[in-house]
Amino acid sequence: MNDIILLKQGEIILKGLNRREFENKLLDNVRRRLGQVGCFKVYAMQSTVYAEPQEDVDMEAALEAARTVFGALSVVRAAACEKDKDKIIETVAAYLGDEINSVQTFKVESKRADKRFPMSSIELSRYVGGEIHNRFPHLKPDMHTPQLVINIEIRDLAAYVHGPATKGAGGLPVGTGGRMVTLLSGGIDSPVASYMMAKRGIQLIPVHFYSHPYTSVKAKDKVLSLAQELTKYCGRLKVELVPFTRISEEIREKCPEGLITVIMRRFMMRIAERIAQDNDCVGLITGDNLGQVASQTAQAIAVAEKCVDMPVFRPLIAFDKREIVDMARDIGTFETSILPFEDCCTVFTPKRPRTRPKQDEVTLAESKLDIENLVEEALNNRERVPS
Ligand code: ATP
Ligand code: MG
Numbered sequence: 001m002n003d004i005i006l007l008k009q010g011e012i013i014l015k016g017l018n019r020r021e022f023e024n025k026l027l028d029n030v031r032r033r034l035g036q037v038g039c040f041k042v043y044a045m046q047s048t049v050y051a052e053p054q055e056d057v058d059m060e061a062a063l064e065a066a067r068t069v070f071g072a073l074s075v076v077r078a079a080a081c082e083k084d085k086d087k088i089i090e091t092v093a094a095y096l097g098d099e100i101n102s103v104q105t106f107k108v109e110s111k112r113a114d115k116r117f118p119m120s121s122i123e124l125s126r127y128v129g130g131e132i133h134n135r136f137p138h139l140k141p142d143m144h145t146p147q148l149v150i151n152i153e154i155r156d157l158a159a160y161v162h163g164p165a166t167k168g169a170g171g172l173p174v175g176t177g178g179r180m181v182t183l184l185s186g187g188i189d190s191p192v193a194s195y196m197m198a199k200r201g202i203q204l205i206p207v208h209f210y211s212h213p214y215t216s217v218k219a220k221d222k223v224l225s226l227a228q229e230l231t232k233y234c235g236r237l238k239v240e241l242v243p244f245t246r247i248s249e250e251i252r253e254k255c256p257e258g259l260i261t262v263i264m265r266r267f268m269m270r271i272a273e274r275i276a277q278d279n280d281c282v283g284l285i286t287g288d289n290l291g292q293v294a295s296q297t298a299q300a301i302a303v304a305e306k307c308v309d310m311p312v313f314r315p316l317i318a319f320d321k322r323e324i325v326d327m328a329r330d331i332g333t334f335e336t337s338i339l340p341f342e343d344c345c346t347v348f349t350p351k352r353p354r355t356r357p358k359q360d361e362v363t364l365a366e367s368k369l370d371i372e373n374l375v376e377e378a379l380n381n382r383e384r385v386p387s
Contacts, residue, residue, distance in 0.1 A: 002080040007049040010073035025173040026071040072168030078160040105142035177201030181276040182285040189287030191333040196315040209244035227387040255365040258354035265304040273308040294353040
């Protein structure tokens with residue numbers, strides 16, 4: 001039997017002239033992702049990506065992998081056969097036999113993309129339905145709430161038989177929206193924010209600021225694990241690890257306590273922007289969420305981004321914590337995020353951070369710091385770790 005995976009394209013099909021570019025990116029990404037499971041021939045036709053195994057591979061693992069690729073609305077494992085009505089019946093019986101035996105009611109749905117096929121979709125569904133009913137007499141047809149829908153698709157190269165499709169990852173292929181730097185802490189929010197932007201086609205460059213020895217080496221490992229967990233959706237990532245200890249100490253020593261958090265955040269923004277410029281990025285991403293903590297009031301967020309020119313994207317800005325936690329669980333980053341390692345911000349957080357910092361006070365406080373040198377030094381001492 002010719003087992004195959006079909007990925008139905010999502011929003012890509014709404015694209016006009018640059019549709020080909022989106023499709024090619026999707027093909028690249030499917031190839032890369034499935035390549036981790038086995039050898040596949042991957043091609044696109046009729047708004048669908050076909051992935052044919054070229055060797056004995058774990059098809060369930062491949063299906064799981066295909067479900068993490070952005071750009072596909074649905075993903076299904078199917079059996080390919082000749083476009084002949086009786087071959088189709090044989091294939092249905094052999095390929096879906098176990099499923100058919102475990103249900104009582106069914107329905108056949110056919111789609112005929114190849115209009116040269118001699119039967120209409122309705123005729124084909126009726127014919128296959130009748131024959132399947134003869135072979136599996138326990139089955140009853142049910143057009144409204146069947147336990148099993150047998151799908152038949154007549155396409156250019158072959159006919160495809162499959163059960164219900166599963167949801168794909170949605171979104172747009174990673175890489176079609178350009179590159180951005182994502183500020184990745186060890187918390188719950190920033191991995192989810194990163195995921196959401198990757199889902200809209202953005203290729204990520206994660207940047208993490210660490211404050212060794214105030215934070216343990218494990219804090220770094222935690223961020224690298226989070227990046228690793230994101231790679232299944234985003235492709236390989238290179239995490240930029242930036243030392244932040246000296247900056248934090250300088251701020252704590254020379255600036256008013258209530259402004260420490262917002263000034264730290266501004267340094268992160270400046271450094272992230274420099275890394276973004278070096279990598280032809282089109283924006284920055286943070287996991288900010290309005291009102292969640294003192295540094296995330298509208299005023300604090302506004303002051304924090306005043307020092308950079310690049311647009312800052314905050315996909316989680318209006319979500320509830322519960323919704324973010326649900327997403328973190330879904331994408332598989334939650335368990336790592338709640339591991340108890342401190343972030344530099346937690347260590348230096350003042351007892352009473354100002355919730356409404358004023359720009360001129362912040363500018364005055366920062367005038368005590370050698371901003372350019374501190375930024376330069378942190379950039380020079382950063383390491384880049386592949387995950
Ligand atoms: P998270 O759960 O993502 O840590 P948070 O709710 O703890 O977010 P903050 O600590 O105020 O919120 O951080 C807001 C955002 O700033 C983070 O989502 C992240 O994008 C960025 N950020 C904070 N700390 C760091 C860090 N050490 N390295 C990189 N980015 C950071
Ligand atoms: Mg945090």
